[in-house]
Amino acid sequence: MRLHRLTITAFGPFGGTQTVDFDELSAAGLFLLHGPTGAGKTSVLDAVCYALYGSVPGARQGGGQGVTLRSDHAAPATRTEVALELTVAGRRLEITRQPPWERPKKRGTGTTLDKAQTWLREYDSTAGAWKDLSRSHQEIGEEITQLLGMSREQFCQVVLLPQGDFARFLRADAEARGKLLGRLFDTRRFADVEKRLAERRRATEARVRDGDAELLADAHRMQQAAGDAMELPELAPGEPGLAEAVLGAAAVARSTAREQLTVAERTLTAAESAQAAADRALDDVRELARLQGRHAQARERAARLEEGAEAYREAQARMERSRKAEAVAPALDLRESAEAEHRRAAAAETRARALLPESFADAGVAGLATAARRTAEELGGLDSARRAEWRLAELLDERTGLDRQERADADVLQEAEAWLDGWEETRTALQDRVDSAQRAAALAEQLAERREPARQRLKAARQRDRLAEDTDQAADRVREARDRTLRAKQHWLDLKEQRLTGIAAELAANLATGEPCAVCGATEHPAPARKVAGHVDREAEEDALAAYQRADEQRAEDERRLGVAREALAAATAEAGDTPTDRLAQEAAELEQRYTRARDGAAGLHFAQERLRQAGHEHEQRVAARQEAAVRTAARVGRRERLERERAALEEELDLARGTLDSVAARAAQLERRAALLTDAADTARAAADTAQRLKDADARLADAAFRAGFDTPQDAAAALLDHETHRELQRRLDAWQHEEAAVRAVLAEADTTAAAGRHPADVVSAQQAADEAALRLRGAASAHDAARRRCAELDRLSARATASVRRLAPLREEYDRAAPYGPASPPAHRPTTNAGCGWSRTCSRPGWNRSPRRRPVRLRRMSSGRYTLVHSDDRTGRGRSGLGLHVVDAWTGRERDTATLSGGETFFASLALALGLADVVTDEAGGVRLDTLFIDEGFGSLDDQTLDEVLDVLDSLRERDRSVGIVSHVADLRRRIHAQLEVVKGRSGSVLRQRGT
Incomplete structure (x- = not known):
């Protein structure tokens, strides 16, 4: 980087x-x-x-x-x-x-x-x-x-070398060094490995103990299943030999349980044989008691049948009369149906005649039919009158519509005339508004062109005023800078002259006995010059020169800034001119107000033009509406006359058709009701006569059917008939009596039942007691057998589970045996790993620090002129840890001592060498990124010239x-x-x- x-x-x-x-x-x-x-x-x-x-x-x-x-x-x-x-x-x-x-x-x-x-x-x-x-x-x-x-922290360690941290590292104890290195190099992974090993040991130990506890729990369950006949090993979870002891005790318990199962099986077989013999004897006694009871019940049923023989014969006779009366039943049903129909027809005729006028009260069927036909013919003659009445209603509606249209056209004509009277004044006012807005728009366009130049000139004037003030201030600073430069130069020249005056004393300070003089070459120096009070040395002269140079640089900078300010002022003055800023601001404000007023006046141009166009369009619409209303008024005069002639003819025709009623519809409704009543009365009278004749025929057929069935009168035949429920109940009683008689005869005819009736009564209670005792003995044997079988099955299941647990715990116990040495109870021996280029060691109980670069000792020896070398120490801290101790070997004395004894300057270059070396380590850990720029912060003030x-x-x-x-x-x-x-x-x-x- x-x-x-x-x-x-x-x-x-x-x-x-x-x-x-x-x-x-x-x-x-x-x-x-x-x-x-x-x-x-x-x-x-x-x-x-x-x-x-x-x-x-x-x-x-x-x-x-x-x-x-x-x-x-x-x-x-x-x-x-x-x-x-x-x-x-x-x-x-x-x-x-x-x-x-x-x-x-x-x-x-x-x-x-x-x-x-x-x-x-x-x-x-x-x-x-x-x-x-x-x-x-x-x-x-x-x-x-x-x-x-690398992260931000690593970047600050590698590129911005933290000298203070490494100086504290040299003077700190082993525990503090561990924390400092952990912060600088992120050694959490080593602590995590150590923590992971301890957690793994604890987790493995816990899992082994849990497995042994589960194995002991299964052993207790096996002891309970064996009935406390099993002895458990006196071992705690985690102790060796527990698995073998539990499996051995389980094998002994399983063998004992199987012997007990064999004894229970034989006892169960003997109890089953005795119980089977007792059940057979009980079945024989129960069968004898059943046959004896069957014979006694048959004798009792035969006596009850003899007592009910008379009632049986009476029921048979009643059933025979009912079968004869069933031949008369159709005639009876026909007669009842005819009588009911005749009653309904007579009642309907009475109701229909009650609705007719009194003149038709005694009329026969033919008279009623003739009157109904005449009424229908008169109703058919009203169709033409109905159509005339409908047309008259249409004519009245049409005349009402003509009146409504006439009033609407009158309103249209009046409104159009009133609007058109003021059209010229409206058009003139709208046109004036359009012309005024157009003039305002033209003025606003002219003023808009003058606004921006006025603004730019005002801006330049304000910048001109501000730059004038800056130029005056810059000129003041230049004058002050020139004065300071002259004073600093004079001070430097004075100090230089004083130093040259006392240069002999400065040269004499470097003379030594036997050494030649740098000026004359003599080896004897009998009277070297001495420094007097106020002597000026080289450092004071150089400080004065540096002050003069800084003052001169500041003067040049101030003069440059003054030139820049003057150039900017000249440019602003050329653009703004000499007009005062206040006057320019007033002119710009007046121009802005005029522009605003003109723009506001021009803003209504579009609205005025649109209003003028709409008014012209409305004028055309008003003229057209007035013409159309006049045309419609002329057309309505002829149409109204035609409607009036047609109405008079229709009213004359309807006066004849309506008669005394108000309308043809009312006359037609009257005739329709009368025709319907006459027709209904004729139909009901005809139906009543027909039903009377059918009733007379049904009475004759009923009398003939009763005589042929052997009854004196139809009423006797009706009394002999049975309803469905009574017939079914009587037939059920006859069938039951016959079935009971046949069953009793069959039982009394059985040989086994007759033979059993001749033997002594059966003793069922004694046989039942013997069978219950045998069943009780069988249940006891079966319970003992089931318990023995369940005990064997439970022991087999728990033994298999214990065996599986032992197999499952075997690799876990091996893992625990490997991890146990890392526990607090049995810590492993420290195995220090040294390196010719490192300053401390690495152990199994502390994070590793075997990463120091090999060039670090070379740098330290070179900085200390070959005197010092860092080595590591295995001295333990108060908690028994080692590997982070640092000592320094002094080549001048050959002795090894703690780094805390180094002086301030020695501590600085030792920590600098350590920082450079460890920076290489962090760089390597960061992926070998090339670092081309480094920064070292402070600490050089503690070094002498040679060490520096x-x-x-x-x-x-x-x-x-x-x-x-x-x-x-x-x-x-x-x-x-x-x-x-x-x-x-x-x-x-x-x-x-x-x-x-x-």
């Missing part, structure tokens, strides 16, 4: 836009980032981290919310932005990030929140242009993390791997040793960056 360019806007202490060209800084291999305390050196590194990961390192991560990242010196309308151009994995990318910010509203007062924005672009070398890749925060974060191969040279040589050697190293420090000596510099200058309006190449 190589950084090319960083652009910062309104970020941290930088109120404006600042740009860093890393390509120019990295050309020398080493470059210095310096500036006073609080100027913003670390903010430059924060901007790099924020561009890559969207957040800043360490305790400053709160700035990731976009609140503290924004510069307090930035203008309200300037948005915070960081843009970084870099090359990673052979791809040249540009990342731009804008955190959320509260900006002023474009309309009104107050602020509004803009969301965070992120852009990712890639340079296409073939096309020679940048192409957009993504604007998604999540996609860009995943892409950068994948390309760099050696440390810088080591850092300069990183160029062998084509790396560039940025040193963040405010040590003044580094500014003379490192020529490529990036200076942070702070001021009241925010910090700025100054870059100087090689």
